[in-house]
Amino acid sequence: MANTHNERLKRLIYQTLLIRRIEERVIELYPSDKIQSPVHLSIGQEPVAVGLCEPMTARDVLFTTYRGHAYYVAKGGKLPELMAELYGRKGGVSGGKAGSMHLAAPEVGMMGSSAVVASTIPHAVGAALAAKVRGDKQAIITIFGDGAIEEGVYHESLNFASLHKLPVLFVCENNALAVHTPLRERQAFDIVTHAKAYNINTTVIEDGNDLIKIADTSAKLLESLRSGGGPEWLMIKTYRYKEHVGPGDDFDSGYRSRAEMEKWLATDPLYRWADLVKEMEADVKSEIDRAVAFAEASPAPGLADLLTDVE
Amino acid sequence: MRRLSFAEAIRECLFQEMERDPSVIVYGIGVPDFKGIFGTTVGLGEKFGPQRCFDTPLSEDIMTGFALGAALKGLRPVHIHIRTDFLLLAMNQLVNMISCHNYMTGGHTPVPIVIRAIIGRGWGQGAQHSKSLFNYFTHIPGLKVVAPATPRDGKGLLAAAIRDNNPVVFLEHRWLHWIEDDVPEESYETPIGVAQTLREGSDLTIVATSWMVIEAVHAAKILAGVGINVEVIDPRTLAPMDMAPIIASVKKTGRLLIADYDWLNSGLSAEIAADVGVACFGRLKQPIERVGFAPTPCPTVRTLENHFYPNAETIVRMAEKMLQRAPMDLSGVDFFSHERRFRGPL
Numbered sequence: 180m181a182n183t184h185n186e187r188l189k190r191l192i193y194q195t196l197l198i199r200r201i202e203e204r205v206i207e208l209y210p211s212d213k214i215q216s217p218v219h220l221s222i223g224q225e226p227v228a229v230g231l232c233e234p235m236t237a238r239d240v241l242f243t244t245y246r247g248h249a250y251y252v253a254k255g256g257k258l259p260e261l262m263a264e265l266y267g268r269k270g271g272v273s274g275g276k277a278g279s280m281h282l283a284a285p286e287v288g289m290m291g292s293s294a295v296v297a298s299t300i301p302h303a304v305g306a307a308l309a310a311k312v313r314g315d316k317q318a319i320i321t322i323f324g325d326g327a328i329e330e331g332v333y334h335e336s337l338n339f340a341s342l343h344k345l346p347v348l349f350v351c352e353n354n355a356l357a358v359h360t361p362l363r364e365r366q367a368f369d370i371v372t373h374a375k376a377y378n379i380n381t382t383v384i385e386d387g388n389d390l391i392k393i394a395d396t397s398a399k400l401l402e403s404l405r406s407g408g409g410p411e412w413l414m415i416k417t418y419r420y421k422e423h424v425g426p427g428d429d430f431d432s433g434y435r436s437r438a439e440m441e442k443w444l445a446t447d448p449l450y451r452w453a454d455l456v457k458e459m460e461a462d463v464k465s466e467i468d469r470a471v472a473f474a475e476a477s478p479a480p481g482l483a484d485l486l487t488d489v490e
Numbered sequence: 491m492r493r494l495s496f497a498e499a500i501r502e503c504l505f506q507e508m509e510r511d512p513s514v515i516v517y518g519i520g521v522p523d524f525k526g527i528f529g530t531t532v533g534l535g536e537k538f539g540p541q542r543c544f545d546t547p548l549s550e551d552i553m554t555g556f557a558l559g560a561a562l563k564g565l566r567p568v569h570i571h572i573r574t575d576f577l578l579l580a581m582n583q584l585v586n587m588i589s590c591h592n593y594m595t596g597g598h599t600p601v602p603i604v605i606r607a608i609i610g611r612g613w614g615q616g617a618q619h620s621k622s623l624f625n626y627f628t629h630i631p632g633l634k635v636v637a638p639a640t641p642r643d644g645k646g647l648l649a650a651a652i653r654d655n656n657p658v659v660f661l662e663h664r665w666l667h668w669i670e671d672d673v674p675e676e677s678y679e680t681p682i683g684v685a686q687t688l689r690e691g692s693d694l695t696i697v698a699t700s701w702m703v704i705e706a707v708h709a710a711k712i713l714a715g716v717g718i719n720v721e722v723i724d725p726r727t728l729a730p731m732d733m734a735p736i737i738a739s740v741k742k743t744g745r746l747l748i749a750d751y752d753w754l755n756s757g758l759s760a761e762i763a764a765d766v767g768v769a770c771f772g773r774l775k776q777p778i779e780r781v782g783f784a785p786t787p788c789p790t791v792r793t794l795e796n797h798f799y800p801n802a803e804t805i806v807r808m809a810e811k812m813l814q815r816a817p818m819d820l821s822g823v824d825f826f827s828h829e830r831r832f833r834g835p836l
Contacts, residue, residue, distance in 0.1 A: 240563070273596030281594040290562055291595065295586050301552040302587070305559025305567070312515065312541050313564060335552035342547070488597030489631050490656045 184455055191229055191390040192455050193463070195448055198225040198249045200463050201258070204471065205248075205265065206426040213474075215267030216278030221249040223420035223440070226448055227352055228253040230393025231320070231415075234401055238315075240288040240306055242299040243322040245280040247292035250322060255287035258466060259473035270477030274484060296357075297323055297330035300349070304336050307345035307410075318404040319347045326357030328370055337377040337412075344409035348400050349379070351414040352387075358423045359434045370414060379412045387417030388446040418443040492675060497667035499641035500530040503648045504568070506677040508538050511566065514652060515542045517553070518570030518606075527570055528608065528667040554580035554605070558588050561601045566652055573619050574607035574661060581626070588657045589632035600655035604648070609637075610663040610701055610751065611799055616790035622752040624699065627659045628729040628761070634658040634682055635728040639703035641671035643726055646680025654682060661728075663701040663751065685732035687739070691719035694809055695739040695746050697762055698724060702749040702800065708825075709805035716818055718809060728758060736762065737769040744775035745812055749805050754782040779808055801825050 202220045228249035243250040264271030280294040293299045303321030340347050355362040374381050400411045422429040430437040508514045522535035534543040546553045557567040609622045627635045638644040651658035698706035703724045710720040721739050740746045750759040759780040781800040
């Protein structure tokens with residue numbers, strides 16, 4: 180069976196599986212208190228990150244949110260440094276000062292992530308102006324959730340990017356949840372109609388599990404930005420399997436049902452291509468084992484580290 | 491040497507920095523308009539074009555975060571606010587994002603950003619157009635805060651701020667824009683974090699911030715007329731504060747008066763007093779005193795403003811109290827000459 184799948188799909192599945200298994204390892208490790216910060220898991224949403232990042236090069240820069248492990252990996256961040264960062268060790272990508280919520284790996288174009296909703300959207304707009312002023316043919320991508328759309332700075336950012344025709348791709352990862360509050364209880368407007376009001380092209384992908392469609396759409400939109408086009412706006416519907424923050428499930432807490440998740444499981448690529456997944460498990464496991472071993476062996480930062488890099 | 495006003499000195503610095511370094515951009519509400527932020531940005535748009543000098547929508551939040559993104563991609567943004575009060579709309583970006591970005595990323599990403607903002611008293615500016623907010627910014631690790639009081643320092647400190655790889659909040663009192671001084675024509679840097687002693691004296695040390703430097707020098711001249719020798723120190727940079735010359739001066743005079751252009755409660759003046767209290771304990775001849783804004787929102791009407799703001803007279807009276815001198819007759823002294831420049835909103 181496996182040889183009928185093309186190489187591209189295999190790469191996408193491998194990435195998706197890698198992210199899922201890393202986060203499952205985080206869940207496994209969490210009771211040990213070795214992970215030194217809150218974790219917002221992307222389990223269920225990984226195909227969005229993997230598909231979006233497929234056509235990106237290290238020159239394309241991305242700003243994301245506190246639910247950022249998937250983007251760090253999909254954008255090319257190194258696994259051992261990720262795991263050491265989650266462990267709060269010196270070998271972490273930011274030496275333990277970032278933890279899970281502020282991941283950044285500028286060398287691969289992963290510029291930053293924020294724990295304050297919507298706050299990295301303006302950073303992408305500024306970077307897009309810099310790209311334009313400097314004549315760099317690069318795309319700037321900002322990832323945010325449906326909750327960010329309720330913040331004023333989202334509106335301010337769409338307006339400015341459209342006004343100055345800046346090369347930025349706005350991506351709304353719409354899981355229809357802000358912490359524990361469903362979208363219908365928060366928004367009196369239609370997200371897409373609202374975005375169109377800024378004279379920005381909009382695209383919507385209903386199935387956030389469709390890796391190929393997400394990757395193809397991303398490629399097309401990024402190419403438009405790199406060739407001098409103005410801002411683009413993309414919404415991808417997806418679903419968060421785990422609780423807002425932490426390693427657990429929360430289907431018994433009353434705000435959503437397990438049946439809701441099961442609809443998404445039906446198209447989850449890791450179940451759909453279970454045969455491929457089975458073949459990849461051993462490689463994925465050994466990659467993660469190496470990352471965990473690196474984190475375990477890395478020393479804890481000390482007082483001198485506390486005081487460096489303030490300026 | 492040529493004499494320039496503070497506003498002309500700031501403008502000359504912006505021209506020189508934008509010419510020297512194509513990565514410098516200057517923007518903010520009203521920046522390219524005909525008034526050009528007290529004249530400090532007039533002509534920049536024409537010379538450097540709309541990609542490097544531009545107006546913005548009324549969107550302080552995005553335009554502050556925008557500076558971080560632009561800085562991460564190699565630009566050196568200068569974002570200007572015609573009232574420091576408007577910076578409150580940008581505090582999430584300044585405090586949660588910009589100040590800690592380099593630290594959070596383990597030192598991989600310096601953020602060279604200058605936030606210029608106009609502070610202080612004008613013409614009935616009231617509670618929302620007049621704040622200083624020094625301690626809002628000095629409280630935050632990762633932000634440098636500069637408040638020059640002379641045209642020469644304005645030009646040199648702005649150049650230093652633009653070339654610095656950290657975020658710098660650059661606060662300028664609106665009345666300073668008309669002050670004139672000798673200003674070198676060539677480009678130069680005045681180092682951030684270095685205080686300046688403007689006047690030497692043996693009886694009392696006055697540390698003054700921003701506009702209060704002008705008032706303190708005025709007060710020192712009045713006090714000299716009755717034989718009181720005052721040392722006046724302008725920190726110039728509020729964070730990091732150059733405490734060494736302040737401490738050395740207080741060890742010499744045994745007396746410290748802090749004239750802050752801000753509220754006293756939990757303010758910068760309390761911080762200076764605490765540091766001097768530790769360093770000069772046993773050398774102080776009497777308790778440290780402070781003058782600053784009245785503990786109220788800023789009133790609009792001039793009669794109340796005159797009670798709200800400290801000035802040279804406030805300083806003279808406090809100095810007399812500290813030195814156990816009887817109050818002198820100040821009836822012929824003109825304390826508000828700069829205020830009289832105002833014939834309408836500027």
